[in-house]
Amino acid sequence: xxxxxxxVRPMAGWWRKNxxxxxxxxxxxxxxxxxxxxxxxxVGLVCLAQGEAAWNGWLAAMKxxxxxxxxxxxxxxxxxxxxxxxxxxxKTMPPLVIGGKRVAPAMITGAGLAATVVASLxxxxxxxxxxx
Amino acid sequence: MARTITMEVLRYRPExxxxxxxxxxxxxxxxxxxxxxxxxxxxxELDETLSFRWSCRMAICGSCGMMINGKPALSCxxxxxxxxxxxxxxxxxxxxxxxxxxxxxxxxxxxxxxRIQPYIIPKEPRTLEQGEYLQTPAQLxxxxxxxxxxxxxxxxxxxxxxxxxxxxxGPGALxxxxxxxxxxxxxxxxxxxxLVAAEEGVFNCxxxxxxxxxxxKHVDPAxxxxxxxxxxxxxxxxxxxxxxGSRT
Amino acid sequence: xxxxxxxxxxxxxxxxxxxxAIAVAESDPALKIALVSKVYPMRSHTVAAEGGSAGVxxxxxxxxxxxxxxxxxxxxLCEQDVVDYFVAQCPEEMVQLEHWGCPWSRKPDGxxxxxxxxxxxxxxxxxxxxxxxxxxxxxxxxxxxxxxxIKRFDEYFCADLIVEDGRAQGVAVIxxxxxxxxLIEAGAVIFATGGAGRVFRENTNGGIVTGDGMALxxxxxxxxxxxxxxxxxxxxxxxxxxxxxxxxRGEGGFLLNKDGYxxxxxxxxxxxxxxxxxxxxxxxxxxxxxxxxxxxxxxxRTIDGPQGAVVHLDLRHLGEKRLxxxxxxxxxxxxxxxxxxxxxxxIPVRPAVHYTMGGILVDGRCASPLPGxxxxxxxxxxxxxxxxxxxxxxxxELCVFGKVAGLEAAAFxxxxxxxxxxxxxxxxxxxxxxxxxxxxxxxxxxRIAQLRREMATTMESGCGIYRLADTMQAACDTLDELRQRFxxxxxxxxSSVWNNNWLLTIExxxxxxxxxxxxxxxxxxKESRGAHQRLDGFEQRDDEHFLKHSLAHYDGxxxxxxxxxxxxxxxxxxxxxxxxxxxxxxxxLAKEAGNG
Numbered sequence: 001x002x003x004x005x006x007x008v009r010p011m012a013g014w015w016r017k018n019x020x021x022x023x024x025x026x027x028x029x030x031x032x033x034x035x036x037x038x039x040x041x042x043v044g045l046v047c048l049a050q051g052e053a054a055w056n057g058w059l060a061a062m063k064x065x066x067x068x069x070x071x072x073x074x075x076x077x078x079x080x081x082x083x084x085x086x087x088x089x090x091k092t093m094p095p096l097v098i099g100g101k102r103v104a105p106a107m108i109t110g111a112g113l114a115a116t117v118v119a120s121l122x123x124x125x126x127x128x129x130x131x132x
Numbered sequence: 133m134a135r136t137i138t139m140e141v142l143r144y145r146p147e148x149x150x151x152x153x154x155x156x157x158x159x160x161x162x163x164x165x166x167x168x169x170x171x172x173x174x175x176x177e178l179d180e181t182l183s184f185r186w187s188c189r190m191a192i193c194g195s196c197g198m199m200i201n202g203k204p205a206l207s208c209x210x211x212x213x214x215x216x217x218x219x220x221x222x223x224x225x226x227x228x229x230x231x232x233x234x235x236x237x238x239x240x241x242x243x244x245x246x247r248i249q250p251y252i253i254p255k256e257p258r259t260l261e262q263g264e265y266l267q268t269p270a271q272l273x274x275x276x277x278x279x280x281x282x283x284x285x286x287x288x289x290x291x292x293x294x295x296x297x298x299x300x301x302g303p304g305a306l307x308x309x310x311x312x313x314x315x316x317x318x319x320x321x322x323x324x325x326x327l328v329a330a331e332e333g334v335f336n337c338x339x340x341x342x343x344x345x346x347x348x349k350h351v352d353p354a355x356x357x358x359x360x361x362x363x364x365x366x367x368x369x370x371x372x373x374x375x376x377g378s379r380t
Numbered sequence: 381x382x383x384x385x386x387x388x389x390x391x392x393x394x395x396x397x398x399x400x401a402i403a404v405a406e407s408d409p410a411l412k413i414a415l416v417s418k419v420y421p422m423r424s425h426t427v428a429a430e431g432g433s434a435g436v437x438x439x440x441x442x443x444x445x446x447x448x449x450x451x452x453x454x455x456x457l458c459e460q461d462v463v464d465y466f467v468a469q470c471p472e473e474m475v476q477l478e479h480w481g482c483p484w485s486r487k488p489d490g491x492x493x494x495x496x497x498x499x500x501x502x503x504x505x506x507x508x509x510x511x512x513x514x515x516x517x518x519x520x521x522x523x524x525x526x527x528x529x530i531k532r533f534d535e536y537f538c539a540d541l542i543v544e545d546g547r548a549q550g551v552a553v554i555x556x557x558x559x560x561x562x563l564i565e566a567g568a569v570i571f572a573t574g575g576a577g578r579v580f581r582e583n584t585n586g587g588i589v590t591g592d593g594m595a596l597x598x599x600x601x602x603x604x605x606x607x608x609x610x611x612x613x614x615x616x617x618x619x620x621x622x623x624x625x626x627x628x629r630g631e632g633g634f635l636l637n638k639d640g641y642x643x644x645x646x647x648x649x650x651x652x653x654x655x656x657x658x659x660x661x662x663x664x665x666x667x668x669x670x671x672x673x674x675x676x677x678x679x680x681r682t683i684d685g686p687q688g689a690v691v692h693l694d695l696r697h698l699g700e701k702r703l704x705x706x707x708x709x710x711x712x713x714x715x716x717x718x719x720x721x722x723x724x725x726x727i728p729v730r731p732a733v734h735y736t737m738g739g740i741l742v743d744g745r746c747a748s749p750l751p752g753x754x755x756x757x758x759x760x761x762x763x764x765x766x767x768x769x770x771x772x773x774x775x776x777e778l779c780v781f782g783k784v785a786g787l788e789a790a791a792f793x794x795x796x797x798x799x800x801x802x803x804x805x806x807x808x809x810x811x812x813x814x815x816x817x818x819x820x821x822x823x824x825x826x827r828i829a830q831l832r833r834e835m836a837t838t839m840e841s842g843c844g845i846y847r848l849a850d851t852m853q854a855a856c857d858t859l860d861e862l863r864q865r866f867x868x869x870x871x872x873x874x875s876s877v878w879n880n881n882w883l884l885t886i887e888x889x890x891x892x893x894x895x896x897x898x899x900x901x902x903x904x905x906k907e908s909r910g911a912h913q914r915l916d917g918f919e920q921r922d923d924e925h926f927l928k929h930s931l932a933h934y935d936g937x938x939x940x941x942x943x944x945x946x947x948x949x950x951x952x953x954x955x956x957x958x959x960x961x962x963x964x965x966x967x968x969l970a971k972e973a974g975n976g
């Protein structure tokens with residue numbers, strides 16, 4: 001009779017046991033803020049469809065100090081999400097070869113972040129130009 | 133002169149222990165000593181009953197993977213000097229059943245390796261008299277990195293999705309699958325894609341990416357898995373464009 | 381006890397065992413193959429081979445050149461007909477590996493690339509960066525998965541060979557996970573269990589390289605041939621003995637003494653030129669290079685390191701880019717294990733035991749004198765290495781003779797008469813009984829670690845690079861004593877599940893027997909040849925008396941009986957082994973003589 005009795009360790013709380021996993025969970029968690037902001041914008045769109053009064057009400061709500069605080073938090077979390085998203089991006093794509101040489105992962109992450117910053121600035125400029 | 137370091141080793145002897153327990157050893161060490169050499173000191177001088185796998189001592193046979201201070205690592209290329217003053221905590225690789233002490237049951241990985249068809253399925257069969265297939269250095273580079281997997285299982289111990297769902301084929305085996313698909317001599321990709329897209333395939337991966345962090349051979353299994361997500365998704369959608377009956 | 385009925389059982393799943401298994405499977409898919417290994421196949425020590433595998437491919441090379449390099453490298457102690465067969469088969473086997481997916485390094489045009497190696501006249505070493513053994517092993521292992529007739533017994537330890545009716549008919553194995561025994565019956569048995577380098581202290585070998593198959597065959601009456609020839613690899617890590625491949629020198633690395641001087645030019649290997657020249661200087665044969673180190677040390681021209689004397693392996697002039705491309709593993713080993721960046725600093729190295737040239741006596745078709753028992757790879761002595769193995773011949777040997785062993789064993793198994801299962805089982809039960817007695821006894825006082833340490837120390841002092849009668853005699857005596865003490869060994873671990881304390885003890889028994897065969901064979905060879913160099917009045921090669929294979933016969937508790945066998949010489953008469961400028965001159969003279 002075999003005396004084997006393999007022991008299976010529980011997985012409960014796995015993500016707290018390694019800083020890498022904690023970071024991963026924060027990254028995943030920050031996606032909730034992205035979704036939350038999407039919902040806010042969606043509500044704005046619905047208000048716009050409902051007429052001027054509803055739209056103005058939504059605009060007023062957006063100016064509430066709590067709403068500003070919410071936006072600041074969302075901005076921080078979305079920035080973190082973008083940063084950590086671009087950090088894993090090189091691992092998720094086929095090797096990028098330019099001029100016979102493989103592009104380093106840090107370059108890809110850097111390029112992604114730079115594109116984010118540039119796109120955000122352009123958007124900011126456009127909005128600023130329209131509302132001036 | 134000789135410094136010592138405390139090594140806390142997870143013991144599990146199925147014939148006497150209900151579950152794993154830590155046992156502490158004081159080990160003298162020098163700057164050139166690896167964790168493996170520390171364990172060998174325990175085995176030779178302090179406690180013959182401690183069981184662990186090891187062989188080559190030079191990070192190529194893949195035997196001596198274990199959790200060292202909570203991280204999956206090869207004990208032969210982790211040095212005690214870097215862990216001083218300690219204590220150093222050594223456990224069997226995460227996510228695998230413990231057979232005994234630091235030895236895990238790895239049959240599951242072997243089953244998975246066998247399922248990915250890890251051999252050349254020739255695109256154009258060739259006889260020995262015809263000599264070798266031509267393969268340029270650029271074609272070699274497409275898969276060489278993924279062929280460097282030493283099957284040490286560190287990536288499995290780093291993959292929470294494998295821990296939560298042991299059916300997941302997992303990073304190492306999928307990297308090897310990709311190694312064959314990416315080989316210019318191979319024509320078996322279509323056969324292997326079934327497993328890639330299956331329930332236990334690549335879509336279990338949530339891009340944690342820790343597998344690639346811990347890989348001692350720079351295989352980057354996360355990359356192999358995620359490249360195949362794209363391929364599997366493309367296959368799925370392109371399937372609708374093909375004439376009826378051509379999809380298998 | 382479980383019983384498994386196979387046609388062919390193979391013990392050892394490294395390069396030779398896997399190649400044999402595939403050969404059997406391809407020859408007849410109906411044959412049942414049991415492939416036994418005490419480790420998962422990809423852990424086998426083939427994995428650690430770095431530099432490459434020989435096979436003639438270049439148009440200006442020839443089988444004759446490969447033959448000559450092998451036979452002169454082996455100091456004419458080779459079976460020349462076997463070498464002929466070997467060199468002719470190498471290229472096909474390398475191509476076969478290529479077809480199975482081995483990632484050989486390539487030339488820009490897509491053809492396989494070859495590199496220079498020590499003792500070779502023309503570049504013919506196929507390589508996969510500096511992880512050739514790793515890639516060959518994984519290619520063979522993964523390819524073997526294709527064949528349903530190969531039933532693997534991974535992590536099963538071979539406790540004994542079952543011989544009945546004068547014929548090898550199976551093995552008794554222990555499942556490591558449970559400690560349970562299985563009898564594997566078979567029409568033929570192949571041993572592919574690797575070398576025995578771990579009987580020495582400083583060595584390049586993995587912990588599993590303990591001569592198991594050698595000892596088992598030996599105990600069953602098969603002689604061990606040429607065991608005194610143990611190869612020291614000249615460039616190893618001080619202390620651990622980890623290997624820095626010969627390819628470091630093939631790529632152009634220099635060996636420097638404490639004055640930064642390329643000392644090999646003082647030992648008949650010069651002249652020193654900036655570019656690597658085949659069969660000269662750093663590309664001389666391994667025995668000569670290791671011997672030169674010893675002399676430098678005697679002259680006080682080595683460097684004192686924390687782990688003993690060293691010389692420098694200088695790769696700086698090759699530059700980081702080339703090193704990363706051609707020698708990536710070496711780069712990492714130096715950085716991680718020694719904290720040395722080889723592009724900036726020379727690597728400290730010293731010789732360490734690397735390879736056992738001798739082994740289980742087999743003929744050119746891998747058949748041992750015991751009917752039904754075949755052997756291939758480092759555990760065997762098929763006769764191609766002679767007194768000193770040529771670098772990159774061992775990986776090729778695994779393929780060429782792994783295949784031969786597989787085909788021959790398959791043919792033998794098919795014609796083998798029916799087995800008497802009851803008798804075989806009775807034998808296996810006896811094996812189990814003995815092994816369990818060793819485990820359960822409580823009166824043993826000797827510790828395996830202590831015995832192993834004493835064995836390694838005495839082997840190092842008695843059977844080192846240079847040898848003396850009195851230290852060899854001391855080694856023989858010590859080994860005799862250690863074998864007596866081993867009978868009083870005690871095992872702390874009494875459990876069944878993954879009890880490797882028990883298996884390490886059985887292994888130590890194997891090691892002591894093999895070590896004794898080495899030391900006694902060495903003591904009896906009163907000449908200097910290849911890796912066996914004496915300093916006690918026998919400094920010269922003595923073809924008159926010792927152009928002979930030594931044969932160690934097991935003799936129970938006592939030391940082995942040492943006999944001698946003839947060397948097959950077909951067309952290369954023993955001559956002076958000359959390298960460097962002297963070698964070129966000798967070759968030229970020989971050519972002129974041949975033409976005249």
